[in-house]
Amino acid sequence: MNCPHAEAALADRNAGVITIDPMVQDLDGETARLRDAGVLARIDLLGVPAWTVTRHAEARQLLVDPRLVKDIDAWGLWQSGVVTRAWPLIGMIDAGRSMFTVDGSEHRRLRTKTSQALTPRRLEAIRPDIEKFTEELLDALDAAQGEDGVVDLKAVFAQPLPMKVVGMLMGVDESQHAMLTRQYKAFFSMLTPQDERLALLAELDVFYTDLVREKTARPTDDLTSALILAEEGGDPLTEEEVVGNLKAMVAAGHETTIGLVLNAVRALLSHPDQLRSVLAGEIGWDAVVEETLRWDTPTTHLLMRFATEDLAVGDQVIRKGEGVVISYRAIGRDAEQHGPDADAFDITRPTRNRHMTFGHGPHICPGAALSRVEAGIALPALFGRFPGLRLAVPDEEITKLPVMTQNDMATFPVLLG
Numbered sequence: 001m002n003c004p005h006a007e008a009a010l011a012d013r014n015a016g017v018i019t020i021d022p023m024v025q026d027l028d029g030e031t032a033r034l035r036d037a038g039v040l041a042r043i044d045l046l047g048v049p050a051w052t053v054t055r056h057a058e059a060r061q062l063l064v065d066p067r068l069v070k071d072i073d074a075w076g077l078w079q080s081g082v083v084t085r086a087w088p089l090i091g092m093i094d095a096g097r098s099m100f101t102v103d104g105s106e107h108r109r110l111r112t113k114t115s116q117a118l119t120p121r122r123l124e125a126i127r128p129d130i131e132k133f134t135e136e137l138l139d140a141l142d143a144a145q146g147e148d149g150v151v152d153l154k155a156v157f158a159q160p161l162p163m164k165v166v167g168m169l170m171g172v173d174e175s176q177h178a179m180l181t182r183q184y185k186a187f188f189s190m191l192t193p194q195d196e197r198l199a200l201l202a203e204l205d206v207f208y209t210d211l212v213r214e215k216t217a218r219p220t221d222d223l224t225s226a227l228i229l230a231e232e233g234g235d236p237l238t239e240e241e242v243v244g245n246l247k248a249m250v251a252a253g254h255e256t257t258i259g260l261v262l263n264a265v266r267a268l269l270s271h272p273d274q275l276r277s278v279l280a281g282e283i284g285w286d287a288v289v290e291e292t293l294r295w296d297t298p299t300t301h302l303l304m305r306f307a308t309e310d311l312a313v314g315d316q317v318i319r320k321g322e323g324v325v326i327s328y329r330a331i332g333r334d335a336e337q338h339g340p341d342a343d344a345f346d347i348t349r350p351t352r353n354r355h356m357t358f359g360h361g362p363h364i365c366p367g368a369a370l371s372r373v374e375a376g377i378a379l380p381a382l383f384g385r386f387p388g389l390r391l392a393v394p395d396e397e398i399t400k401l402p403v404m405t406q407n408d409m410a411t412f413p414v415l416l417g
């Protein structure tokens, strides 16, 4: 560009804007830059501007502020047609009507049955199933070792386990799990061309709609069937709403727990003293799970909420119609919440349970207890069976997938010991 005015104007507009790297080449550096930018940072998501909140205290306030809504129609850039379905992150926001996209009393109507089905007490009933899946996958891990002894803990263990669990809960047949894993991998990857992403989302919609119709005709004892049946005297969910909830549950239940399990294993293997104290029973596995949730959040950025009026946060103003991302990774590393050593993994940290990785307020993760049960079973079983478990490559060689919103690795090669 050789027009100095335009150049200056562009530089001014971009000043202080942090570009989120779609290739996720330096997640820790990016997280630090976001925190350094302040409570609210301005970010660029593949050419689309948004705010992000990087601090625990302010995020906690914003997450209960009814002036921030999840309805995409409240987004100025969507209303004006600047953002369209051609934007690669649109599927994270425009995901159909479900508990993930609706607020207020309608949100309660969409969410109640799901959250009731996933309370710690109700989950006790499926603990034996999760233990059985875990044992089967540990056998599979043993069998999958190559000649050099190397096996991918992600592909053989961490990925199939949550899919089996959420598949059982929602009534998705095992024969479909590999297809779903493949589709979600492509959905989340920034290397997938947008036309392919839109096509696979359409295929998934057909798949889930067929499933809901089948469960409507022949209800079973899964959560999908429960979502279809009307409450006594209540308003039943529409087919679109059941489909929306089903796809949100499968996507969320599958993707995030992979990260939780792998990140915990990785953190322990790179902090052998802490692994020893857990294996010696000096501290519980719950401490590992909570500290991993805080330090290496499965969700990096949660897209998105929209301001329905101007909103002051500190000395900044979020204007009506602007979008706000919740940057859970930065929030987990907030020194004001977790102390000056917030960047360190430390399972003895007094604030390890005071993270906000599952969100806060009406949309707080309804699967939180389920993921804690899954990781709480998977981790001790894995290290119990393979106490000599170790990485097959140097830790620095583990690469993140090119996924902007989730914190996930490509493969996790290990030696079983």
Ligand code: STR
Residues within 6 Å of the ligand: 091, 092, 093, 095, 100, 247, 248, 249, 251, 252, 255, 256, 298, 299, 302, 406
């Ligand atoms: C993926 C695509 C889809 O069909 C439906 C949803 C709704 C729920 C979303 C999910 C999405 C992406 C991952 C999310 C999940 C809710 C929790 C999970 C954002 C957009 C997290 O990472 C926290």
